[in-house]
Amino acid sequence: MIPVSQRWLLGSILVAAAVAPIAGRIDSYVLDVLLGATINITLAVSLNLINGFTGQFSLGHAGFMAVGAYASALLTVAYGKSFGSLLGNQPFLMLPVALLAGGLAAAVSGLLVGAPSLRLRGDYLAIVTLGFGEIIKVILQNVPLLGGALGLNGIPTPINRGWAEPVLFFNLATACITIYGVWALVDSTFGRGFIAVADDEVATEAMGINTTRYKIQAFVVGAFFAGVAGGLYAHLKGSLSPTGFDFNRSIEIVVMVILGGMGRHIGVIAAAILLTVVQEPLRKLGDWRMILYALLLIGLMLTRPQGLFTLPLRRRTAPAN
Amino acid sequence: MSTTASQSPLLELDQVTIRFGGLTAVSEVSATVGDQELVGLIGPNGAGKTTMFNLITGVYQPTGGSIRFGRQPTGGLRPYRLTEMGIARTFQNIRLFPSLSVFDNVRVAFHLHLDHDALHSLTRGPKFRGEENRIRDQTRELLAIFNLERFEGAPSRSLSYGDQRRLEIVRALATRPRLLLLDEPAAGMNPSEKVDLMRLIQFVREKFRLSILLVEHDMKVVMGICQRIHVLEYGRKIAEGTPEQIRSNPAVIAAYLGEERTAA
Numbered sequence: 412m413i414p415v416s417q418r419w420l421l422g423s424i425l426v427a428a429a430v431a432p433i434a435g436r437i438d439s440y441v442l443d444v445l446l447g448a449t450i451n452i453t454l455a456v457s458l459n460l461i462n463g464f465t466g467q468f469s470l471g472h473a474g475f476m477a478v479g480a481y482a483s484a485l486l487t488v489a490y491g492k493s494f495g496s497l498l499g500n501q502p503f504l505m506l507p508v509a510l511l512a513g514g515l516a517a518a519v520s521g522l523l524v525g526a527p528s529l530r531l532r533g534d535y536l537a538i539v540t541l542g543f544g545e546i547i548k549v550i551l552q553n554v555p556l557l558g559g560a561l562g563l564n565g566i567p568t569p570i571n572r573g574w575a576e577p578v579l580f581f582n583l584a585t586a587c588i589t590i591y592g593v594w595a596l597v598d599s600t601f602g603r604g605f606i607a608v609a610d611d612e613v614a615t616e617a618m619g620i621n622t623t624r625y626k627i628q629a630f631v632v633g634a635f636f637a638g639v640a641g642g643l644y645a646h647l648k649g650s651l652s653p654t655g656f657d658f659n660r661s662i663e664i665v666v667m668v669i670l671g672g673m674g675r676h677i678g679v680i681a682a683a684i685l686l687t688v689v690q691e692p693l694r695k696l697g698d699w700r701m702i703l704y705a706l707l708l709i710g711l712m713l714t715r716p717q718g719l720f721t722l723p724l725r726r727r728t729a730p731a732n
Numbered sequence: 733m734s735t736t737a738s739q740s741p742l743l744e745l746d747q748v749t750i751r752f753g754g755l756t757a758v759s760e761v762s763a764t765v766g767d768q769e770l771v772g773l774i775g776p777n778g779a780g781k782t783t784m785f786n787l788i789t790g791v792y793q794p795t796g797g798s799i800r801f802g803r804q805p806t807g808g809l810r811p812y813r814l815t816e817m818g819i820a821r822t823f824q825n826i827r828l829f830p831s832l833s834v835f836d837n838v839r840v841a842f843h844l845h846l847d848h849d850a851l852h853s854l855t856r857g858p859k860f861r862g863e864e865n866r867i868r869d870q871t872r873e874l875l876a877i878f879n880l881e882r883f884e885g886a887p888s889r890s891l892s893y894g895d896q897r898r899l900e901i902v903r904a905l906a907t908r909p910r911l912l913l914l915d916e917p918a919a920g921m922n923p924s925e926k927v928d929l930m931r932l933i934q935f936v937r938e939k940f941r942l943s944i945l946l947v948e949h950d951m952k953v954v955m956g957i958c959q960r961i962h963v964l965e966y967g968r969k970i971a972e973g974t975p976e977q978i979r980s981n982p983a984v985i986a987a988y989l990g991e992e993r994t995a996a
Binding site for chain 1: 816827839846850861904907
């Protein structure tokens with residue numbers, strides 16, 4: 412018998428498969444916003460595992476996203492010919508393999524950054540992850556294989572190569588898998604350890620829990636999904652430039668998590684959708700948008716520090732099944 | 733773990749010293765706690781009692797001397813490893829997990845007796861579900877022993893002060909310790925709660941067959957239940973003995989009454 416939660420996951424992936432064929436027929440602008448929203452859901456939900464549930468303030472999510480984006484694009488562009496022929500030039504095979512590669516590359520970088528720096532707390536960890544994001548950007552700008560400052564172009568997308576259906580399907584599926592993954596991870600006796608780490612590290616260690624191991628696991632899993640999201644982003648935009656993964660991008664994801672309520676499932680998903688949609692009419696404002704973000708964040712902290720979509724009192728009870 | 737250690741004490745402190753910069757918080761303290769023994773640790777404010785707890789549980793590493801638990805040296809081990817060996821504790825300033833329910837505060841402490849990990853949480857197979865059911869039952873059983881089961885779904889912060897202290901003891905017991913360290917469990921309790929607590933501590937020792945080391949300011953509680961008492965002053969051990977011996981020990985009387993300092 413399949414557990415109820417997994418039936419939900421399978422069901423939603425089937426829905427994604429049923430919805431995917433509309434990708435070629437709907438307006439490309441609408442498709443663009445839809446894909447942007449699902450990518451943001453994946454990013455925000457995965458960051459929520461690190462910043463929300465485990466309480467480790469990371470500002471490096473755009474960095475992990477960049478690693479995943481470039482790694483997956485390398486496969487479909489730079490090594491596109493041999494990679495494509497290996498998989499029979501089937502986008503429905505090429506894309507998931509490329510995404511997985513992006514996720515794994517990001518997870519490895521998450522391990523490399525996390526293992527030494529997760530001994531640090533609060534502000535210090537934030538600074539290290541911020542530094543990581545900047546280092547990634549500089550590396551990308553200076554490696555010729557990755558296109559340097561010009562960036563990487565010619566990535567297959569819904570527009571240029573008719574990858575609409577696979578891109579939409581794997582966007583939706585990734586968002587579903589990420590939501591399920593983070594939920595399932597936290598909703599267990601094992602997973603309550605993440606929340607315990609966020610609450611009180613000394614007390615958590617006194618319960619026989621290796622806090623470092625939990626923090627690294629959160630970091631690696633979070634980075635993995637950020638990497639997959641990066642791969643999806645690459646195959647939505649068609650070109651990558653190092654500046655697309657700067658500090659502002661990390662902040663955007665952090666805002667989604669805080670707006671939705673740190674360590675809340677539904678709220679963070681809602682915030683990711685809301686901020687993606689709200690961004691569209693604000694595009695004319697250009698960089699002024701970030702000021703709006705800052706004001707939003709300050710207002711939120713003053714009025715609803717628990718998150719916009721969170722009821723003041725929450726209840727966590729026994730496992731459902 | 734060895735079960736033949738009945739002759740040697742469960743916990744053994746040998747000339748333990750810790751310095752913070754120029755301050756020697758604990759100085760050459762030797763002490764023991766035997767198997768299933770209830771030992772008190774008393775002393776005026778700032779005598780180094782909580783520091784001793786932090787040394788025993790690995791929060792601090794001693795700058796001199798050694799600590800053995802079940803004959804194994806504990807030097808250099810992180811706190812979670814010591815809990816694994818069988819040392820559990822409560823905190824002077826209650827440290828429950830505020831984001832977790834009463835139920836989950838206890839559930840999370842079953843971590844050491846968990847076969848599943850991240851992967852099992854994701855796959856949620858029959859083994860995972862069986863184990864979750866077992867832990868749920870054991871958690872409820874523990875909560876029921878301490879009359880806390882009706883608060884199961886409530887946030888831990890919503891409990892009364894006394895209930896929070898008891899929940900901390902339940903949480904520590906979920907790790908299945910051989911030695912339980914209680915850091916001022918009676919603090920903030922009224923006299924009738926204190927009487928209940930004394931009964932509870934003795935009940936816990938017998939029911940779970942463990943040793944208890946108790947730091948407490950309340951002399952009635954300490955004298956009432958401890959089999960043996962260690963007395964600290966300014967980081968040094970000034971006396972050791974049964975409650976009767978401690979009551980009549982001149983050094984202890986001087987420490988508590990002989991100076992312009994009250995017994996807190």
